[in-house]
Amino acid sequence: MIKLTEINKSEALRYIGGGKVDMNDKMNALLKICEKEILETATPKYLYKKIPLKDSGLIIGKSIEQHLKDCDEAVLICATIGSETDKLLRTASVTDMAKAVVLDAMASVAVEQVMQEVDEIIAKENPDKFLTWRFSPGYGDYPIELQEKFLRILDAPRKIGLCTNDNSILTPTKSVTAITGISEKPIEKRRKGCAGCNLKETCKFRKSGERCEF
Amino acid sequence: MNFNDLLKKDYILLDGAMGTMLQKNGLKLGEIPETLNITHPQLITDIHREYIKAGADIVYSNTFGANSYKMKDSGYTVDELIGSAVKNAKNATAGKALVALDIGPVGKLLEPAGSMSFDEAYNYFKEEILAGKDADIIVFETFTDLLEVKAGVLAAKENCDKPILVSMTFEENGRTFAGVSVASAALTLTGLGVNALGVNCSLGPDELKPIVEEFTKWTSLPIIVKPNAGLPDPNSNTYNVGPREFSRSIGEIADLGTVKIVGGCCGTTPDYIKALKKVVENKKYKSAQIEKDTAVCSGTTAVEINQPRIIGERINPTGKKLFKQALINNDIDYILSQAVSQVKAGADILDVNVGLPEIDEKQMMVRVIKSLQAVVDVPLQIDSTKPDVLESALRIYNGKPIVNSVNGEEKSLNSVLPLIKKYGASVIGLTLDENGIPKTAEGRFNIAKKIVERANAFGIPSNDVYIDCLTLTVSAEQEGCIETLKALRRVKKELGCKTCLGVSNISFGLPNRSLINHIFLTMALEEGLDLPIINPNDEDMTGTVRAYKVLANIDKNSTDFINAYNEIKTEKPKIISPRASIEHAIINGLKGEASSLTEKALESKDAMEIVNGELIPALDKVGADFEANKIFLPQLIQSANVAQVCFEVIKKHLTKTNNAPVSKGKIILATVKGDIHDIGKNIVKVLLDNYGYTVIDLGRDVAPELIIETAIKQDIKLIGLSALMTTTLKSMEDTIALARKTPELQNLDGSSKCIFFVGGAVLTHDYAMKIGADYYCKDAKESVDTAKKVFGN
Structure with a gap:
């Protein structure tokens, strides 16, 4: 079980945008309140499973083929911070939109923090292997519709209450699915970069001259 | 043999896991277990047979995920999969056991967490129930969303007359993934009239014990316990509790009382059921004393009516121009903000009235109830004079609501009470009838008595009827106030019902209304008023209830009172600086x-x-x-x-x-x-x-x-x-x-x-x-x- 003890606030601010803004006391106080509420509400849950890639039906498109080209196996991962967080966000949207924006960003950061912890668990379980970085449906040309298959293989609806809707949107919304390749030999370092990203035209980080660090 | 025959036994034995047995027999990754009903019928029948041999009185068909959403890529129809599954199970029973049509969650989330509508879920379940017409029992298991399983129960009730069993899946914190509490599950499902309810999956028997204990406080229906074989190892997918330990633990859970139907979920095999049989074979069933019999709930939160509880009255267009405008403009957020502020001010339950001639009340009521339940946790009181509006709201309400209201008129009794029974709600009974509001306490008491008797005749227990002896305006009929209070006292004492009152009517036409209102509220509380319907944002009124609870020794150590007022003292007075713009x-x-x-x-x-x-x-x-x-x-x-x-x-x-x-x-x-x-x-x-x-x-x-x-x-x-x-x-x-x-x-x-x-x-x-x-x-x-x-x- 993963328990979050803090939320990376500067990361949350980056999600909100406006990276060079001066902080004031009011904003700091808002961040603190929101962090507390997210930590109280989030119920992090995750699943992962090592699978052979051959005949898995999961290699669709150039992006993932390139990404996993040195790998015979991969780990499927999914994580969520639960549906109560969605309720918290909905309530804030009705009563205090400023808070809702901060909560929303913090909830996204929280899921990412859970995924990072899962990365570490997987790395520890595969000490002699080489791992790619995490790749999610929706990156590059990797179809977002595959999320449903990921969840089915992981038995996620039953085990952690994570589903998709008819438009391949994860529910609860603050959730992630991903695949990490496992290789016997060192993996050629490829920068993640914007070139292969399907959000590159609209990305708010790129617009402000930053990167999302993906 | 049918389910009622089985109920005569002290304990009814269920089977163990199907999935675990299929994996043992080589089920491959990603393979859909339900298709084996058609490709390997003998294998499925053999597994059922093993469980029956071990002692199972009921076997679950291999249909957990057999709905048309999950099966869309299976190559088979729901009819084919369920038809063959039930046949495979029937082939194994040979009259020695019953076959339960096993129904799991649809596999996508219901609104508001997801985008599936109530009706869509209902239709998936209906299709499964019709396909399983040859089964003896319907069982819903592993549900985490109370509203989703309510859609299932209604689909079963409206499309067959088989007994209905429901078990939900709880985490160690006593809640499901969707935040459903044990109390909410027990109150709602008991109200809906299922035949048995309880828990399955997620945890082993020892971890489930406190959850089952909580169930025994809220329901007197037979409780189902179907735990996993302990906790799984994420890599090997094996479980850590063996048959002997498992069955001993379930024996201890049975000692809690009211537990009657036991079996195993993930990781359990015929050996577990065999061991379980040995434990319960010579055990006498005992029932537990239900502790909390008067309560309402949302999907997450139960409110016990064992002390004065505030019903917030602000979601109502009567006399409110802005609220009317919001309804006409479809401005749901305005209504939601009214709800949130009442809850913050201290409301335990919210009345919801959206009746306005200019709008479609039914459509609006459903929309508002759904939206409210997406943001507030308190139970709701559905307030309408129209039975069709009430029914639409009752269907999609998540939990056990209050209906406002029924009265002593024949037309009202005959149209509202059947809905209360069917959907398992509580109801407010107004002491008026065809002849209007009786002037005397005696007259109102008699109508209250009639309402309770008629409710009982429909199968609604007296503790689900809350009597409103009606507040009259004291400036118009000064002698009326005493009559109201007298009637209230008699209803409490002689009928044993909980009571409610809309309070602020009392002061119409008088100056300093707030003073009259809160003194009247104090008098009514002293006579035993349980549910004051008030504006919680009015500090005098909410404060009266809080203070009363301290003085009547209900709020122990004044905890709630101190919590409510501690912060107010520290709030600084607003000073506007002269330069402010x-x-x-x-x-x-x-x-x-x-x-x-x-x-x-x-x-x-x-x-x-x-x-x-x-x-x-x-x-x-x-x-x-x-x-x-x-x-x-x-x-x-x-x-x-x-x-x-x-x-x-x-x-x-x-x-x-x-x-x-x-x-x-x-x-x-x-x-x-x-x-x-x-x-x-x-x-x-x-x-x-x-x-x-x-x-x-x-x-x-x-x-x-x-x-x-x-x-x-x-x-x-x-x-x-x-x-x-x-x-x-x-x-x-x-x-x-x-x-x-x-x-x-x-x-x-x-x-x-x-x-x-x-x-x-x-x-x-x-x-x-x-x-x-x-x-x-x-x-x-x-x-x-x-x-x-x-x-x-």
């Missing part, structure tokens, strides 16, 4: 100051002068700072919220002076069909609101048809659509296309009446133009600029 307040996010300053400004200035001369320029300045990256988005929104407070003050002023409210134009906003991320749309809404536009917010996951219908009805010029995901851009395109071909939305010259602006993470200007939008807005600020351009203001 509306602009200063908006830029610095000072809500309290802004409202007093606006009130002051209204004494000397015209409303529009304040809007255009002070509010808008201040907002523009903040907007420019945001664009220049000088402030964060939340700060922009905070300023907008302050402006909103100013607008509220101005609106109230105008409504009072009977001027039309300020509006610079009406705009529809919606997150399109299939998309449930609505934060972007909500930000746009706040900004537009505060620039003086009237926003009709249709919410998220909105069908094109509703958008078009609203545009026609409200004569809308500007529509904003939001979509976050690539997968839902199509809905955006569909909505615009539908508008373009709807004749009512075209001008005589063939041009379009509606202008669309669109936004969302994956949109680009080019794409927006391609799908026929008029404007692409990269952020909320640009939406405001677009609105200014379109309306020329």
Whole structure:
């Protein structure tokens, strides 16, 4: 079980945008309140499973083929911070939109923090292997519709209450699915970069001259 | 043999896991277990047979996921899969055991967490139930959403007459993934009239024990316990509790009482059932004393009526101009904010009344109940005079609600009470009938008695009927108050029912109403009033209830009282600095100051002068700072919220002076069909609101048809659509296309009446133009600029 003890606030601010803004006391106080509420509400849950890639039906498109080209196996991962967080966000949207924006960003950061912890668990379980970085449906040309298959293989609806809707949107919304390749030999370092990203035209980080660090 | 015969036994044995047995027999990764019913019928029958040999009285068919959503890629129909599954099970029983049609969750989340509607879920279940017509029992298992399983139970009740078993899956914190508490599950399912209820999966027997114990406090129905074989190892998928330990633990759980139906879930095999049989074989069933028999609940929270509980009365258009306007404009957020503020002020339950001649009450009631349950946890009281409105709301309500109300008239008794029984609600009984309100306590008591007797005849227990002895206006009938209180006392004492009263009626026509109201409330509490229906935002009224609970030794150690008032003392009085201006307040996010300053400004200035001369320029300045990256988005929104407070003050002023409210134009906003991320749309809404536009917010996951219908009805010029995901851009395109071909939305010259602006993470200007939008807005600020351009203001 993963328990979050803090939320990376500067990361949350980056999600909100406006990276060079001066902080004031009011904003700091808002961040603190929101962090507390997210930590109280989030119920992090995750699943992962090592699978052979051959005949898995999961290699669709150039992006993932390139990404996993040195790998015979991969780990499927999914994580969520639960549906109560969605309720918290909905309530804030009705009563205090400023808070809702901060909560929303913090909830996204929280899921990412859970995924990072899962990365570490997987790395520890595969000490002699080489791992790619995490790749999610929706990156590059990797179809977002595959999320449903990921969840089915992981038995996620039953085990952690994570589903998709008819438009391949994860529910609860603050959730992630991903695949990490496992290789016997060192993996050629490829920068993640914007070139292969399907959000590159609209990305708010790129617009402000930053990167999302993906 | 049928289920009733089985109930004569001390304990009924269920089977163990199907999935575990299939994996042992070589089920492959990603293979759909339900298809084995057709490809390997003998294997399935053999597994059932093993369980029956081990002692199972009931076996679950291999149909956990056999709904048409999950089976869409299986190559078989639900009819084929379930038909063969039930046949395989029947082949194994040979009259020695019953076959339960096993139904699991659909596999996608219901609104509001997901986008599946109640009716969609109902239809999946109905299809399964009809396909399983040869089964003996219907069992719903592993559910985590109470409303989803309610859809299933209703589908079963309305399409077959088989016994219904329900077990839900709880985590160690005593809640399901969807936040459902044991109390809520027990109250709701007992009310719906299932035959047995309980827990399965997720945990081993020892971890489930406290959860089962909680069940015994809330229901007297037979409890089902079907735990996993302990906890799983994530890598090997093996479980840590063996058959002997497992069955011993279940024996201990049975000692809690009321537990009657036992078996095993993931990781258990025929060996476990064999061991379990040995444990319960010579054990006598015992029932536990139910502790909490008078309560209502939402999906997450139960409220026991064992002390005065406040019902908030503010969600009601009667006598409220702004509320009426909100209903007509479909402004659900206004209603939601009323709900949240009442809960914050101390309401335990909220009354919901949306009756207004200008609107479709049924549609609105369903929409408001759904929206309320998405943001507040308190139970609701469904308030309508129309049985069809009540029934629609009762269907989709998550939990056990109160219905307001039934009365002593034959017509009312015969139309409302059957609904209360069917949906397992509580009901308020008004002591009036065909002849009006009796003047005497005696007359009202007699009607109360009649209502309770009739309810009992329908199978509704007395503790689900709350009697309202009716408050009359004391300035008109001064002797009436004492009669009301006398009737209340008799109802409590002689009928043993809980009581409620709308309190504030008492003071109509008198000065200092608040004083009369809270003294009357005090008197009624002393006579035993359980459910005062009041305005919780009125500090005197809420305070009276809190103080009463201290003095009557209900609020032990004055804990709640101290919690409620500790913070108030520390709040500093508002001091407005002499140099303060509306602009200063908006830029610095000072809500309290802004409202007093606006009130002051209204004494000397015209409303529009304040809007255009002070509010808008201040907002523009903040907007420019945001664009220049000088402030964060939340700060922009905070300023907008302050402006909103100013607008509220101005609106109230105008409504009072009977001027039309300020509006610079009406705009529809919606997150399109299939998309449930609505934060972007909500930000746009706040900004537009505060620039003086009237926003009709249709919410998220909105069908094109509703958008078009609203545009026609409200004569809308500007529509904003939001979509976050690539997968839902199509809905955006569909909505615009539908508008373009709807004749009512075209001008005589063939041009379009509606202008669309669109936004969302994956949109680009080019794409927006391609799908026929008029404007692409990269952020909320640009939406405001677009609105200014379109309306020329």
